[in-house]
Amino acid sequence: MIVNWFRYSSPVSFYPLAGRLSRAFGVLAAGFTIAGLYIGLVVAPTDATQGDAYRIIFLHVPTAWMAMLIYLAMAFWSALALGFNTRLSAMMAQALAPTGALMAALALWSGAFWGRPTWGTYWAWDARMTSTLILLFLYLGVIALRSAIDDPRRADRACALLSLVGAVNVPIIYFSVQWWNTLHQGSSISFTSAPKMAMTMVEGLLVMTAGVWSYCIAVTLARVRSIIVERERGSGWVASLIARQGAR
Amino acid sequence: MSGFFAMGGYAWYVWMSYGAAAVAVIVEILALRLRRRHAFDTARMAQDADAAGPATRPLADLRSNG
Amino acid sequence: MKARYRRFAWIGLGLAAVGIAVALVLSAFRSNLVFFFTPSQVVAHEVPQSRPFRVGGLVEAGSLRRDPGSLTVHFLVTDTAKTVPVTYTGLLPDLFKEGKGVVAQGRMGADGAFHATEVLAKHDENYMPPEAKSAIEQAQRGPESMPSLHEARAR
Structure with a gap:
């Protein structure tokens, strides 16, 4: 079966699809998160060294992964927007930034509250932490840049450039624990080796990751719908959309 | 049950992390609702203004942030 | 507005x-604070002389001494090849233990010891329930074994 994906590259046809997907992923997010929290906070055993403080991992690791992944997604849509000058790609990049910033902030916040009982400090100027803090500031920079430029198409181009330049930071974050001697420990789960944690812990981590993924997709799609209405409000189809359903 | 909330003595750290996440999720969802409502209101007002005629357009610089 | x-x-x-x-x-x-130096680098003088830096490794087993009546502690940090003596006054983190990872921030003193202003515990990326850990320790008892060395891999 051949799906005409280009059909969905126009805001008109993407708007209702995004609504259906957003609701579906919202339901998935709720399910996965509840299950993941149950596994992580109740079922998973205490860690031998860190006690129950390690349970922060079930929030920290998924949000940290997501903060990096969303930045890559934002850079990807930005590249498409620059290359093909497509409206919807720029809107997707715009919709991803706030959620990416939130994920970076949560990763830093939960990391601080994990670092205090284990390392002995809320914050250290460690390579991993410093580069993640820079990621947060890149997100905030993109959001501020967008708000500073009135013309949406010019804002698209400026934000796309900043997003693409900032993308070099993502591999720095990911590989910082291998490139330098950092206080931050290495990865417990990677593509190249067996997980370095008990199986229940891995399960909790993966289920929570699925929950955070679904949440970010649901929220981003909901936000892109608002962005479409904001930016296409002069068009006829938005007029008929309003006439049909109103603001609810 | 109280043992669960005590988190083996690490309650402050664990619940500050998860609590902040819960607050952040609620705030983001509320902000999205507000933004959606605002987007529709702005679009409707712009259209009403257009329907009234291009000469009477008081909402020309209505911008939507947030 | x-x-x-x-x-x-x-x-x-x-x-x-x-x-x-x-x-x-x-x-x-x-300021060299985003990463730490190993004891071998300290011994080889590959560290900043005038600025503070970080040194990381394992706390050598049996090397921890406390000055009576004060919060000052002395211990050796090792990367299994070389060791550096460390002096620190203050509270140690919960996870600070002999044989475990540590990252100390400070500068070299004239006495050849590293004078730390901050001592942080460095834990590894392995997580396991207490039962599994005691089983592993049971199995390892016999040949003298160091805990898994993330630092050694990084060198």
Whole structure:
């Protein structure tokens, strides 16, 4: 079966699809998160060294992964927007930034509250932490840049450039624990080796990751719908959309 | 049950992390609702203004942030 | 608020964000605090002489001494090849243990010891329930074994 994906590259046809997907992923997010929290906070055993403080991992690791992944997604849509000058790609990049910033902030916040009982400090100027803090500031920079430029198409181009330049930071974050001697420990789960944690812990981590993924997709799609209405409000189809359903 | 909330003595750290996440999720969802409502209101007002005629357009610089 | 003023406010915020990010990069990387040096590097004088830096490794088993009546502690940090004596006054983190990872920040003293202003525990990326850990320790009893060395891999 051949799906005409280009059909969905126009805001008109993407708007209702995004609504259906957003609701579906919202339901998935709720399910996965509840299950993941149950596994992580109740079922998973205490860690031998860190006690129950390690349970922060079930929030920290998924949000940290997501903060990096969303930045890559934002850079990807930005590249498409620059290359093909497509409206919807720029809107997707715009919709991803706030959620990416939130994920970076949560990763830093939960990391601080994990670092205090284990390392002995809320914050250290460690390579991993410093580069993640820079990621947060890149997100905030993109959001501020967008708000500073009135013309949406010019804002698209400026934000796309900043997003693409900032993308070099993502591999720095990911590989910082291998490139330098950092206080931050290495990865417990990677593509190249067996997980370095008990199986229940891995399960909790993966289920929570699925929950955070679904949440970010649901929220981003909901936000892109608002962005479409904001930016296409002069068009006829938005007029008929309003006439049909109103603001609810 | 109280043992669960005590988190083996690490309650402050664990619940500050998860609590902040819960607050952040609620705030983001509320902000999205507000933004959606605002987007529709702005679009409707712009259209009403257009329907009234291009000469009477008081909402020309209505911008939507947030 | 006028749209123009709001725009200036956003430009200011954006510049502040980017400026802070750049300042962080420069200051953190210039001061050598984003990573730590190993005891071998310290012994080979490959460390900054006039500026504070970090040294990381394992706390050598049996090397921890406390000065009576004060919070001052002495211990040796090792990377299994070389060791560096460390002096520190203050509270040690919960996870600080002999044979476990540690990262100390400070500078070399004239007495040849590393005078730490901050001592942090470095844990590894392995997580396991207490039963599994005691089983492993049971199995390892016999040949003298060091805990898994993340630092050794990084060197």
